[in-house]
Amino acid sequence: MSKQSIFTPRSWLAFELNILRRQDYRSVALPFTSNPTLGAYLKHGDVRVLANDPLQSAWTRALAIIQNNGEKLTDENINAVLEDVYVPGNRLQNPALRNWFSETDSWWFDNIRRNLERLESPFAFAMAASLVMAVGDYVLSFGEETRDLRQPLSNVFRRLWTSSPEAFNNRQNNGCQNKPAEDFIAESPADLMFLRLPAAGSGGRTAVLDKAVWREEWLRGGDDFWQDFESSRLGKLGGPVETKSQYLKILGDAMAKATHIKTWAIAHVEGGLVSTQEIVNVISAIRRVDTIYTKDFTELTGTRAVIITA
Secondary structure, three states: OOHHHOOOOOOHHHHHHHHHOOOOOOEEEEOOOOOOHHHHHHHOOOOEEEEEOOOHHHHHHHHHHHHOOOOOOOHHHHHHHHOOOOOOOOOOOOHHHHHOOOHHHHHHHHHHHHHHOOOOOHHHHHHHHHHHHHHHHHHHOOOOOOHHHOOOHHHHHHHHHHHOOOOOOOOOOOEEEOOOHHHHHHHOOOOEEEEEOOOOOOOHHHHOOHHHHHHHHHHHOOOOOHHHHHHHOOOOOOOOOOOHHHHHHHHHHHHHOOOOOOEEEEEEEEOOOOOHHHHHHHHHOOOOOOEEEEEEEOOOOOEEEEEEEO
16 A cells, blocks of 8 residues: 555645634544644634644644643753764664664764753653654655755754744643544544544554654654554554454444544545445444545545545
8 A cells, every 4th residue: 555545645734624614613633643733723723622643753743732832942942952962972772763864863863862851841842852853854855865965953953943833822721642542532522523544554653654653763762662552553543454344343433432522524535445435334324424525636646535524
């Protein structure tokens, strides 16, 4: 299965916002928040945003701009995080970094991860960690032929910090969690649930972009957690599945936990193992389907975006 059929292109944001703005709600639950941008936009609509993601790296990025209602990183925070980041030690605390970066860059990411622990505020930690993840994405965007065009990583970190928009204060008690989607759905007292369905297929590290894999390994300090993580996802949304019927049963079980939420908006990518009609059948067995919205992105990504409201 191609990654195009697994991941939502950024260009879908306008489509998602267009559909969500047609709904009537004051609070929204996002069981998967691989990118916090949608939640950040919804905050500007005076909506209480409850976000979740099973990955710690995604949860951290959401914490920085969704739950955070205005805390900022200070000059002192930045100086503490960047102190001695280029100084190598006896050995890397996180050897998995060498799977992604050069030795020099690995020391930078290893040292800055240790320095983040100096930040006492969880929001400061989340904001600084999000900047580091953006620096890593910057590094990985260069190939052998363009490597000489790179700027020093600490300079990139500071430039990202100065250019980052401030977290918006919508005066709502927004929240971010890091738990299985089903648990989050069952516990969320929201008016609307926007569920971006994970693709039917393998789970764990093979079901996420390389960006998400390296971010998770950097934040957790290694790559030895994946087996336990993948085992914990068995039989859950986003976990590995081998058959269409297995996926649809998992989806039905998850939807049954969301009956207390008034409105559902379910985002799906056409072209994978499971069809839109099969998802509609699962939803309609629990509640009436209202509208099926589609947007053709075949020229851009070879996929069609679908949002089902119920």
